[in-house]
Amino acid sequence: xxxxxxxxxxxxxxxxxxxxxxxxxxxxxxxxxxxxxxxxxxxxxxxxxxxxxxxxxxxxxxxxxxxxxxxxxxxxxxxxxxxxxxxxxxxxxxxxxxxxxxxxxxxxxxxxxxxxxxxxxxxxxxxxxxxxxxxxxxxxxxxxxxxxxxxxxxxxxxxxxxxxxxxxxxxxxxxxxxxxxxxxxxxxxxxxxxxxxxxxxxxxxxxxxxxxxxxxxxxxxxxxxxxxxxxxxxxxxxxxxxxxxxxxxxxxxxxxxxxxxxxxxxxxxxxxxxxxxxxxxxxxxxxxxxxxxxxxxxxxxxxxxxxxxxxxxxxxxxxxxxxxxxxxxxxxxxxxxxxxxxxxx
Numbered sequence: 001x002x003x004x005x006x007x008x009x010x011x012x013x014x015x016x017x018x019x020x021x022x023x024x025x026x027x028x029x030x031x032x033x034x035x036x037x038x039x040x041x042x043x044x045x046x047x048x049x050x051x052x053x054x055x056x057x058x059x060x061x062x063x064x065x066x067x068x069x070x071x072x073x074x075x076x077x078x079x080x081x082x083x084x085x086x087x088x089x090x091x092x093x094x095x096x097x098x099x100x101x102x103x104x105x106x107x108x109x110x111x112x113x114x115x116x117x118x119x120x121x122x123x124x125x126x127x128x129x130x131x132x133x134x135x136x137x138x139x140x141x142x143x144x145x146x147x148x149x150x151x152x153x154x155x156x157x158x159x160x161x162x163x164x165x166x167x168x169x170x171x172x173x174x175x176x177x178x179x180x181x182x183x184x185x186x187x188x189x190x191x192x193x194x195x196x197x198x199x200x201x202x203x204x205x206x207x208x209x210x211x212x213x214x215x216x217x218x219x220x221x222x223x224x225x226x227x228x229x230x231x232x233x234x235x236x237x238x239x240x241x242x243x244x245x246x247x248x249x250x251x252x253x254x255x256x257x258x259x260x261x262x263x264x265x266x267x268x269x270x271x272x273x274x275x276x277x278x279x280x281x282x283x284x285x286x287x288x289x290x291x292x293x294x295x296x297x298x299x300x301x302x303x304x305x306x307x308x309x310x311x312x313x314x315x316x317x318x319x320x321x322x323x324x325x326x327x328x329x330x331x332x333x334x335x336x337x338x339x340x341x342x343x344x345x
Contacts (some may be wrong), residue, residue, distance in 0.1 A: 006099050007032040007077035010053075011067045013060070015085035016043040022088045023051035029093035030081060031100075036071040044085075062177060065136040072135060078104050080130045086161035087112065092154045104131035107148050110155035111303075125224055125306040129153060140177035141194045174198050189218035193229050200236060209236035228307025230257055234266035243274035260305055261296040261313030268292035268320060290324055293317040297341065315343040 008026045012019055012035055023033055033053040037045055038060040048055050056074050058067055072080055079099045083089075090113070099108075108129025114122045127144050136142040161170075178195050185191060196211035212233040219226055230253055237246035250267045257263035271289035275282040296317035302308055309316070318341030322334035 004078035004100050004102065004104065005032070006030045006079045006081065006096055007034055007075040008053075008081045008083060009034045009036070009068075009071040009075045010083055010085055011036045011038060011058070011064070011071055012040065012044055012048070012085040013038040014040045014042045014044060016040070016047050019044055019085040020047045020051050022083060022085055023048060023053055025089040026081065026083070026093075026096075027052055029089070029096040032075065032077065034071055034075040036067060036074065038067060062180075063139045064177070065138050065142040068136045068142055072130075072132075076132065078132050080132065080134075082128045082130060083157065084159075084161065087157050087159045090156040090158050092156055095153045095155050099129070105148065106151045107131070107134065107144060107146055108151055108153040108155075110153055110157055112157045112159050114159050122307065122309045123303065124228070125152065125304075128157075129155070138191075139181050140174050141190075143190070171202060187218055189215045189220070190223070190225065192218060193225055196229070196232060196236070200232060205236045205239035209233065209240055209242065212236060224306035227257060227260060227262070227305050231260075231262045231266045231307060234263075234270055238266075238270040238273050241277065243270060243277070246270045247274075259299055259302060260308075261299045261302055261317065262305065262308055264292045264295040264299070265309075265312040265317055265320075268296070268317070272320070272324070286324060286328075290321060293321045297321075311343070315341045317341075319343070 006029075008023075008030050010019070010022065010033070019035065023035075027033065033051075035044075035048040035053045035055045036058050037048075037055055038058050045055050056071075058070050060067070068082065081096060092110070107127050109125045109127050110129060112124050112126050114124075127150065130144055131146075131148065134144045134146045134148075137145050175195070175198055178191060178198060182188070182191050182195065192211050192215035196208045196215060199205070199208035199211060212229055215229055216233065219229070234246050234250060237243070237249070247270070250263075250270075253263070268289040271285045271292065275285040275289065296313050299313055301310065301313035303310075311317075318337050322337045325331075325334040325337065
C-alpha cells in the first residue's frame with residue numbers, strides 16, 4: 001500500500017509567542033511542517049525553524065486564500081493539516097498517523113475549542129484536513145472548495161486567538177477584507193454570517209443583528225454554521241432590545257434547532273432580559289424562560305453541534321434556573337438543581 005505524506009501548513013506573521021506551542025503539539029504526528037511567513041518582524045521564523053518547520057516567505061497581498069494556497073502548493077503533500085499559529089493540537093494525533101494509510105478522497109473536519117475565555121469553552125467543527133489537491137477561496141474566513149464527502153475526525157484543537165489583546169490587534173483588518181468580498185458577492189450568506197460575528201466581537205450589536213439576519217435570509221443550506229448563526233442572532237437581538245423580534249425568530253426556528261441546548265439557552269437568556277426590562281411582563285415571561293432552560297437540561301450537552309458552548313446543556317442552564325427559583329423564594333429547589341448539575345471544578 002502506498003504510504004501517504006501528511007504535512008502541517010501554517011501561515012503566520014509575528015507569532016513568536018505562540019507558534020512554538022503549535023509546532024511542538026503537531027510534530028510527532030506529521031511527516032513535515034511548513035510555515036509560510038508573511039512578513040514577521042519578531043522571532044517567528046527562528047522559533048519555527050527551531051521546532052523543525054520548513055519556513056518559506058510570502059509577500060502579503062490582503063488575501064488569506066492566496067496565502068493559504070501558496071502554503072499548500074509549497075507543502076505538496078497527500079494530506080494537509082491546516083492550522084493557525086494561535087491554535088494547537090490537544091489530542092487525536094493518532095488520527096493523523098492513520099491518514100498515511102488512508103486514501104485522500106474526503107475532507108476531514110476537526111473540533112476547534114475556543115479557550116480565550118476560561119469561564120466558557122465554545123467549539124466549532126471546521127474543515128481543516130484536506131486532500132492534496134483542495135484549495136481555498138475568500139480574502140478572509142477562507143473556505144476550502146471541493147465536492148468531497150465530509151468526515152469528522154477525532155482531532156481536538158485549542159484556540160485562544162480571541163483574547164482581548166488579540167482582538168484589539170486584529171480590529172478592522174477582517175472587516176475590511178469581508179467588505180471587499182461582499183462587494184463582489186453580496187448574496188453570499190456565509191460572508192454575512194462572518195460579518196455578523198466580527199461586529200459582535202467588538203460589541204457592535206445592531207450591526208451584528210442586521211448582518212446575521214441577512215445571512216439567515218440568504219442561507220439556502222443546512223450548513224454547520226447555521227446553528228451558531230441562530231444563537232448569535234438571538235443574542236444580538238437581545239442586546240439591541242428587539243425582544244419581540246427575537247421571540248418571533250425563535251418560534252419560527254423551534255423545529256430546526258429542536259435538539260440544541262444552545263438555542264434554548266439563548267431563548268431563556270433573551271426572555272429573562274426582556275422581563276428585567278419590562279417588569280409588567282415578568283409574570284408571563286419568566287415561566288417561558290424557565291421552560292427554555294428546562295428544555296436545555298432535557299436535551300443535555302450536544303458537542304456535535306458546531307458553535308456549541310459547554311455547559312448550556314447542563315450546569316449553565318441549571319445555574320440560570322436556580323437564580324430564578326431563588327428569586328421566587330424556592331431556595332431548596334434551587335439548591336437541589338445546583339447539586340444535580342454542578343459546575344466543573
